[in-house]
Amino acid sequence: MDKKLVISASPHITDSSTTRGLMLNVIIALLPTAVVSGIIFGARSLLVIGVTAAACVGFEAIYNILMKKPQTVGDLSAVVTGIILAFNLPSTIPLWIAIVGAFIAIVVTKQLFGGLGCNFANPALVGRIALFIGFASRMTTYGFPAKAAVDALATATPLATSGAFSGMSVFGTLLLGNYGGVLGETCSLTLIIGGIFLIVTKTIDFMIPAAYIGTVAVLSLVLGQDVVLQLLSGGLLLGAFFMATDYVTSPFTLKGKLIYGIGLGVLTCLIRFYGTMAEGVSFSLLLMNLLVPYINKATRQIPLGGAKKK
Amino acid sequence: MPSIFTRRAQGAHVPHNKNTAGKATEKMPLPAKIILPMQQHIGAPCAPVVQKGDTVYVGSVVGKAGGFVSADIHSGVSGTVDGIETLRFPNGALVSSVVIIPDGAQTPDPELKAPVVTDAKGLIEAAQKCGLVGLGGAGFPTAVKFSPKNPEAVDTLVINGAECEPYITADNREFLECSDTVISGIAAVKKYLNLKKVVIGIERNKPEAIDMMFSLTNGDADYKVMPLDSLYPQGAEKVLIEKCTGREVPRGGLPADAGVIVMNVTTVSTLGKYLKTGMPLTTKRLTIDGSCVNEAKNVEVIIGTPIIDVLNFCGGVKDEVGKIIMGGPMMGTAVLSADFPIIKQNNAILAFNEKEAKLAEPTPCVRCGRCLNACPMGLSPVEIVSAFEKNDVEDLNALMTDLCIGCGTCSFVCPTKRPLAQTMSLAKIAQRNGGKK
Known part of the structure; x- marks a missing residue:
C-alpha cells in the first residue's frame, strides 16, 4: 500500500443507473410499437423509423464536432428522439421531410438551447409540430394498413371521422391499430405494454400518464364523448407514456406531475372537442412544456422540519 | 407521516453487504503503538495533559476536554508517552496527537471506579468522565446531548439501531453481544433524565437484533421496538425521529425541540458499561x-x-x-x-x-427529479445545485439548503452521476456566507 490512496468526499458509491440505461429502457419500450407499425403499414415504416433515428444521431454528432463539444450520442437520447419523431410521421412521408424534422428536433430545439437537459420543449414534439404546420397534407397522408392493398390515401384519423370502421369492432381495431394514422399512434396495445414496462422499471413515474389519461377519460364522460375512442386514438397514449414523461420537459415533484397531467388532459379535450384541428395532444404538450418551470417553482416539496410555524 | 404530495422522501435502495452480520467480535491483540488525536468529536479539541516520558494506565486521561462541547480522551493501553506529534486529518486540519507505546501489562488506572449516579447532573458528569461521544459516526459529545435547554419538554429516548450504512454490522453485534448493557444504559438514561418513553429503531435486515430487543423489553409499556424498512438513510437523526415518533425537528432546531434525545445503540451500551465498571471509552x-x-x-x-x-x-x-x-x-x-x-x-x-x-464521470443533468424524490429531507438537490451555480442566495434560502444532512442519497441515485451531495455541501456554505466566496 505504498501507492497514493484516492481521496474524495462521500458518498463513495452510486447505484448502477445511467442516462444511457434509462434511454435504453425507453427504446425497449418503443420497440413493440415499431415492430407492429411494420406489420400494419408495411416495411416502409421501418425505413422511416431507421432514417429518422439515424438523422437525429447524425445531427447531434455533427453538431458536437462542429461546436467542439464532448460527443454525447452515446447517451442514446438522440435515438429516442428519432424513434418518437418517426412515430409521429405517416409511413408515406418523403424521407427528406423526416430528415428536416430531425434537424428541427435535434439542432434547433435541443442543441441550440444547450443540449440534453436544457431544451424548453420536447424535441420530437417540436419536430412534429413544425412538420405538421409546414407540410400539412403530407403529414396527414396516412399509409393505409398494408393488407388493405391500398397504398396511400388522404384520410382522416378515427377521431375526425368518429367511428367509420368496417369489420372488426371499434375497440378491437383501436387496440390493434389496424387503421390509418401515423406510425406510432394506432396500436394502443403495444403502447400500453411499453408504458407499463417503463413504469415497472421505474424509468418513468406513473403520475403523469395516470393524471393525463384519467383527466381525458373523466372529461370525455362528462362532456358526452366516446371515452374508448378518446383514450385509444389520436396519439393520446403515445403522448401520455412517451412524450409527456420526457424528463427535461416535465415537472419534478409528484404534485407538479399531477397538475401537469391534469393540465394536459384538460387542454387536449378542449382542443379536441372545441378546436378546429385534431392536434389536441401535440399542442397541449407544447403549451404545458412551457409551463414546467413555473409548475416546478409552485409545487416544491415541504422539507422535513421546513413547514411554516403555526 | 406526511403525504407523498408533501414530500416523497423515498430514500435509496443501497446494497446492504452485511457480510459480517453473523460474525462474533474478535479482540485484537495490542498494537505496537497507539496514536490519540485530540479531536475525536464535534466541538473544541482537547488539550493534551501528558508529556513525553509520562507513564499512563488503561483509562488514564490523556486529553482534557477543551470546553463544554468537547469530550475527554483516555488511553486504551498502559505504557509510556512517546511524544506529541501533529497529524493531518482527511479534511486538511492539523491535529496534535499523543503517541503511546504500550508496556503490555494493560494495568488499569488505579483511580478508576464505577460512578455513583443519582440524578441528571450525575449522569451528565458520568458521560463526561467516560469521554462519551455519539459513536454512530457523528461524534457529538453525549454530555451536551444530555443537557438540553428545555429538559422538561423532552419525554422520549430514541435508540438508533438502524445501521443503514452498507457493510457495517458493528451495532448489530452490540445488540446481540452486549444486550445487558444496552438495556441497563437505556434504563439509566430514561430514569435520570426523567423520560417517559423509549423507542428502539432497528432496520428489518437485523431480525435477530429486533427479536432480542423485543424479548428483553416485552411487557414494559414504556418501551417500543420499532422495526424500520431497510432503506437508506433510516438512521439519519431527523429521519429516525420522524419514523419512530412521528415528530418533526423544526428547521434550525435540535432533537430536543421535538422532545426527543437520540442515542446510538453502541453509545448507550458504552454508557451502561461505564456505569457498571467505571472504565471510560x-x-x-x-x-x-x-x-x-x-x-x-x-x-x-x-x-x-x-x-x-x-x-x-x-x-x-x-x-x-x-x-x-x-x-x-x-x-x-x-x-x-x-x-x-x-x-x-x-x-x-x-x-x-x-x-x-x-467515481463515474458526470454527464449532463437530465432533470429526471430522482434526487428530490429520493431526498429523505424532501429537499430539491437539482434546484439547489443550479441556484448555487447561479450564486442565487435568495433561492438557496427559499430551497432551505441548510436542512441538508449530507447523507449522499442524491448522489447515489443520480443517473448522470453528478456529485450532488458534494455540491450541496458547498451550497450550504454559500448560503451561510451570503454567496460564493
Missing part, C-alpha cells in the same frame, strides 16, 4: 470489510490503533487498495494513509480496490 468495535480485505470481520480495537494494524489482523489486503474509508460508503471519510489511527466515532474500515475507488 477506550475500545471500539469495528466492521472491517470491502473488496480488498481478505477476512471481513468484526473486531474490538483499542482506540488509537493504526488502520494498517487492523487490516493486517484481518488477513491483510489483496489487490491494489484504491481507497480506505473510515465509516460507511455513504457518509464515511476517505483517509490519506493506512497509518491513520482508529478514532472514537469510527465504526468501520472499508478497503476498496482501485476500480471501486474511482
Whole structure:
C-alpha cells in the first residue's frame, strides 16, 4: 500500500443507473410499437423509423464536432428522439421531410438551447409540430394498413371521422391499430405494454400518464364523448407514456406531475372537442412544456422540519 | 407521516453487504503503538495533559476536554508517552496527537471506579468522565446531548439501531453481544433524565437484533421496538425521529425541540458499561470489510490503533487498495494513509480496490427529479445545485439548503452521476456566507 490512496468526499458509491440505461429502457419500450407499425403499414415504416433515428444521431454528432463539444450520442437520447419523431410521421412521408424534422428536433430545439437537459420543449414534439404546420397534407397522408392493398390515401384519423370502421369492432381495431394514422399512434396495445414496462422499471413515474389519461377519460364522460375512442386514438397514449414523461420537459415533484397531467388532459379535450384541428395532444404538450418551470417553482416539496410555524 | 404530495422522501435502495452480520467480535491483540488525536468529536479539541516520558494506565486521561462541547480522551493501553506529534486529518486540519507505546501489562488506572449516579447532573458528569461521544459516526459529545435547554419538554429516548450504512454490522453485534448493557444504559438514561418513553429503531435486515430487543423489553409499556424498512438513510437523526415518533425537528432546531434525545445503540451500551465498571471509552468495535480485505470481520480495537494494524489482523489486503474509508460508503471519510489511527466515532474500515475507488464521470443533468424524490429531507438537490451555480442566495434560502444532512442519497441515485451531495455541501456554505466566496 505504498501507492497514493484516492481521496474524495462521500458518498463513495452510486447505484448502477445511467442516462444511457434509462434511454435504453425507453427504446425497449418503443420497440413493440415499431415492430407492429411494420406489420400494419408495411416495411416502409421501418425505413422511416431507421432514417429518422439515424438523422437525429447524425445531427447531434455533427453538431458536437462542429461546436467542439464532448460527443454525447452515446447517451442514446438522440435515438429516442428519432424513434418518437418517426412515430409521429405517416409511413408515406418523403424521407427528406423526416430528415428536416430531425434537424428541427435535434439542432434547433435541443442543441441550440444547450443540449440534453436544457431544451424548453420536447424535441420530437417540436419536430412534429413544425412538420405538421409546414407540410400539412403530407403529414396527414396516412399509409393505409398494408393488407388493405391500398397504398396511400388522404384520410382522416378515427377521431375526425368518429367511428367509420368496417369489420372488426371499434375497440378491437383501436387496440390493434389496424387503421390509418401515423406510425406510432394506432396500436394502443403495444403502447400500453411499453408504458407499463417503463413504469415497472421505474424509468418513468406513473403520475403523469395516470393524471393525463384519467383527466381525458373523466372529461370525455362528462362532456358526452366516446371515452374508448378518446383514450385509444389520436396519439393520446403515445403522448401520455412517451412524450409527456420526457424528463427535461416535465415537472419534478409528484404534485407538479399531477397538475401537469391534469393540465394536459384538460387542454387536449378542449382542443379536441372545441378546436378546429385534431392536434389536441401535440399542442397541449407544447403549451404545458412551457409551463414546467413555473409548475416546478409552485409545487416544491415541504422539507422535513421546513413547514411554516403555526 | 406526511403525504407523498408533501414530500416523497423515498430514500435509496443501497446494497446492504452485511457480510459480517453473523460474525462474533474478535479482540485484537495490542498494537505496537497507539496514536490519540485530540479531536475525536464535534466541538473544541482537547488539550493534551501528558508529556513525553509520562507513564499512563488503561483509562488514564490523556486529553482534557477543551470546553463544554468537547469530550475527554483516555488511553486504551498502559505504557509510556512517546511524544506529541501533529497529524493531518482527511479534511486538511492539523491535529496534535499523543503517541503511546504500550508496556503490555494493560494495568488499569488505579483511580478508576464505577460512578455513583443519582440524578441528571450525575449522569451528565458520568458521560463526561467516560469521554462519551455519539459513536454512530457523528461524534457529538453525549454530555451536551444530555443537557438540553428545555429538559422538561423532552419525554422520549430514541435508540438508533438502524445501521443503514452498507457493510457495517458493528451495532448489530452490540445488540446481540452486549444486550445487558444496552438495556441497563437505556434504563439509566430514561430514569435520570426523567423520560417517559423509549423507542428502539432497528432496520428489518437485523431480525435477530429486533427479536432480542423485543424479548428483553416485552411487557414494559414504556418501551417500543420499532422495526424500520431497510432503506437508506433510516438512521439519519431527523429521519429516525420522524419514523419512530412521528415528530418533526423544526428547521434550525435540535432533537430536543421535538422532545426527543437520540442515542446510538453502541453509545448507550458504552454508557451502561461505564456505569457498571467505571472504565471510560477506550475500545471500539469495528466492521472491517470491502473488496480488498481478505477476512471481513468484526473486531474490538483499542482506540488509537493504526488502520494498517487492523487490516493486517484481518488477513491483510489483496489487490491494489484504491481507497480506505473510515465509516460507511455513504457518509464515511476517505483517509490519506493506512497509518491513520482508529478514532472514537469510527465504526468501520472499508478497503476498496482501485476500480471501486474511482467515481463515474458526470454527464449532463437530465432533470429526471430522482434526487428530490429520493431526498429523505424532501429537499430539491437539482434546484439547489443550479441556484448555487447561479450564486442565487435568495433561492438557496427559499430551497432551505441548510436542512441538508449530507447523507449522499442524491448522489447515489443520480443517473448522470453528478456529485450532488458534494455540491450541496458547498451550497450550504454559500448560503451561510451570503454567496460564493
